[in-house]
Amino acid sequence: MSKYQSVRGTRDLLGKTKKTFRSIEHIAYETAQNYGFQEIETPIFEFSEIFHRAMGETSDAVSKETYTFKDRGDDSITLRPEGTAGVVRAYVSEGLAQNNPNKLYYYGPMFRYERPQKGRYRQFYQIGVEVLGLENPLADVECIDLAYSILKKLQLQNRCQLEINTLGDTESRHNYRQALVDFLTPLKSQLSADSQVRLEKNPLRILDSKDENDRKLIANAPQMENYLSETSKKFFETVLHGLTELNIPYKVNPKLVRGLDYYCHTVFEFVTTELGAQGALLAGGRYDGLVETLGGAKTPGVGWASGVDRLTDLLESTMNLETRKPVSIITLGDKALTVGLKIARDLRAKNTYCEVFMTGNFKKKLEKANKLQTEKAILIFEQENGSMEFKIKDFSTGTETATTLEAIQKM
Numbered sequence: 526m527s528k529y530q531s532v533r534g535t536r537d538l539l540g541k542t543k544k545t546f547r548s549i550e551h552i553a554y555e556t557a558q559n560y561g562f563q564e565i566e567t568p569i570f571e572f573s574e575i576f577h578r579a580m581g582e583t584s585d586a587v588s589k590e591t592y593t594f595k596d597r598g599d600d601s602i603t604l605r606p607e608g609t610a611g612v613v614r615a616y617v618s619e620g621l622a623q624n625n626p627n628k629l630y631y632y633g634p635m636f637r638y639e640r641p642q643k644g645r646y647r648q649f650y651q652i653g654v655e656v657l658g659l660e661n662p663l664a665d666v667e668c669i670d671l672a673y674s675i676l677k678k679l680q681l682q683n684r685c686q687l688e689i690n691t692l693g694d695t696e697s698r699h700n701y702r703q704a705l706v707d708f709l710t711p712l713k714s715q716l717s718a719d720s721q722v723r724l725e726k727n728p729l730r731i732l733d734s735k736d737e738n739d740r741k742l743i744a745n746a747p748q749m750e751n752y753l754s755e756t757s758k759k760f761f762e763t764v765l766h767g768l769t770e771l772n773i774p775y776k777v778n779p780k781l782v783r784g785l786d787y788y789c790h791t792v793f794e795f796v797t798t799e800l801g802a803q804g805a806l807l808a809g810g811r812y813d814g815l816v817e818t819l820g821g822a823k824t825p826g827v828g829w830a831s832g833v834d835r836l837t838d839l840l841e842s843t844m845n846l847e848t849r850k851p852v853s854i855i856t857l858g859d860k861a862l863t864v865g866l867k868i869a870r871d872l873r874a875k876n877t878y879c880e881v882f883m884t885g886n887f888k889k890k891l892e893k894a895n896k897l898q899t900e901k902a903i904l905i906f907e908q909e910n911g912s913m914e915f916k917i918k919d920f921s922t923g924t925e926t927a928t929t930l931e932a933i934q935k936m
């Protein structure tokens with residue numbers, strides 16, 4: 526056994542897994558196109574500051590999970606832990622504001638130094654969308670509708686549930702944060718160590734603590750909905766009404782706060798119970814302040830991302846993957862093999878999937894063709910005088926029919 530293995534939390538994508546990945550990405554891409562999204566690909570690494578500013582120093586993704594290093598020019602570089610910050614950086618540095626609204630779609634690897642387990646990797650893949658320049662709450666609805674359409678096409682809509690909440694505008698969030706701190710400060714010593722730190726730095730995050738005792742303590746905590754400004758309430762009502770009109774089932778979860786700092790108003794997650802603790806299949810929300818944080822003009826934004834690894838883990842055993850059946854070329858003799866390669870090249874140029882077998886005797890080659898579910902094979906026999914004899918074999922009936930090179934070239 527080789528001593529070299531892939532790094533913990535990373536994996537080689539191949540065979541059925543890779544096929545499932547590609548097929549999910551293809552469905553997501555096509556669906557996003559139908560919704561008018563343009564594809565964007567940003568670099569896999571950015572200056573570390575981009576993520577620190579965008580996602581917040583206290584978010585787990587930045588404080589504990591980034592792959593950060595100094596490059597040879599002494600710049601601090603971070604492998605992207607998510608896609609939103611890079612897309613917003615591109616929006617600002619490429620001057621995309623003049624084309625607003627921007628509806629952008631992306632797919633690619635992300636990196637987080639998390640504890641690997643089922644559905645959680647250190648290199649994982651996201652498909653995601655970001656809408657920049659639309660403040661209408663119905664933009665949130667269109668985004669969620671796109672997510673739901675993709676999940677429907679993947680036949681996952683009944684295997685997960687949309688949970689949604691609002692964090693309100695800055696003022697509402699500020700008032701709520703204060704109420705939460707006032708409620709939790711007398712209970713501080715009873716909170717988990719992590720939540721004690723969060724109480725100082727990011728108290729809202731205590732609401733989605735996984736610790737049993739924390740959960741008991743926050744059961745009676747003040748509720749966000751009582752601190753929402755009128756505009757925030759109206760915004761959320763419009764989103765919920767839109768979802769109802771579009772027949773997208775949802776459940777309001779007042780404890781849903783999301784781990785990243787940039788959110789305001791709508792936050793949502795499609796969650797499943799089928800992947801143990803890693804239940805979030807797709808998650809996102811609104812981030813009206815983020816463009817400004819990264820040096821642009823005040824611009825509203827909303828989007829989501831979905832873990833393709835998690836979708837694949839759910840779908841791998843059931844997904845209907847197209848298997849193409851080849852035209853097989855089976856040859857007898859060295860020269861016949863070269864002729865076979867030439868015929869294959871011409872068929873492949875016409876977009877036909879063609880297999881030429883290089884090893885094994887004639888019988889073995891037939892067996893290999895059969896294994897690949899070949900329906901039709903071209904048989905080429907080299908004669909003693911050096912000329913070629915051609916036959917077509919129909920695998921469903923077993924019949925072989927003599928033919929000519931000219932006839933094959935017209936196939």
Ligand code: HAM
Nearest residue numbers: 607609645646649805806807808809810828829830832
């Ligand atoms: P996120 O909730 O951090 O949000 O990640 C989105 C999705 O990526 C998760 O729901 C999950 O499916 C997948 N994911 C996250 N971490 C891992 C991991 N270690 N292994 C496998 N899958 C994982 C964001 O990234 C935001 N940028 C979403 C967004 C876009 N908000 C607005 N626009």
